[in-house]
Amino acid sequence: MNKKIVVASKNPVKINAALSGMNKILPKIEFQVEGVDVPSGVADQPMTSKETWDGALNRATNARKVATDADYWVGMEGGIDTDEEGKMFAFAWMCIIDKDGRKGKGQTGIFYLPPKVQKLVESGIELGYANDQVFNEVGSKQKGGAVGSLTLGALGRTEYYEQAMILAMVQIVNPLLYPNE
Known part of the structure; x- marks a missing residue:
């Protein structure tokens, strides 16, 4: 069986994470994946969990509008928020919509950003560019991302997003347990 995934980004990290996650949760299906550029409808650097989720949902919804011939549409949005002490942490939300309109929602773990x-970021610079400046990198968000830099390469952005992709599929692969999703 062959199914198509449309990822609401042309970033190879996001495309690879979507494909890898789907291959793990649905190993008997052969997937083809396509990336499309669509707007998130939120700031380039979402600053709250809600804004980040809205970006992921908007991306998946917009991808479904422009590439109608798929089985799954995936929106991924990296964001930041602050805890009660004012310390900033990063994470990402994943939204998957299947051809029946069911939605799956998953989130990565969080990690704290250095001061x-x-x-x-507080001065208005997007996390990827801030990370490049601090770690003297170029295009890190297309590679290991801040998580890769901070974990000394032990966890790259693709692997970081992959687990959240699998978790977002929970509601879709278990339709009897989530009948109204």
């Missing part, structure tokens, strides 16, 4: 990165 230097936090100051740059």
Whole structure:
């Protein structure tokens, strides 16, 4: 069986994470994947969990509008928020919509950003660019991302997003347990 995934991004990290996650949760299905550029409807750097989720949902919904011939549409949005002490952490939301209109929602774990990165983000610089400045990298969000830099390469952005993709599929692969999703 062959199914098509449309990822609401042309970033190879997001495309690879979607494909890898889907291959793990549905190993008997052969997938083809396509990336499309669509708007998120939120700021380039979402600053709350809600804004980040809205971006993921909007991306998946917009991808479904522009590429109608798929089985799954995937929106991924990386965001940041602050805890009660004012310390900034990063995470991402995943939204998957299947051809029947069911939605799956999953989130990565969080990791805290160093004060230097936090100051740059608070000044209006997107996390990927702030990370490049602090770690003297170029295009890190297309590679290991901040999570890769901070974990010394032990966890790259693709692997980080992959687990959340699998978790977002929970509601879709278990329709009897989530009948109204």
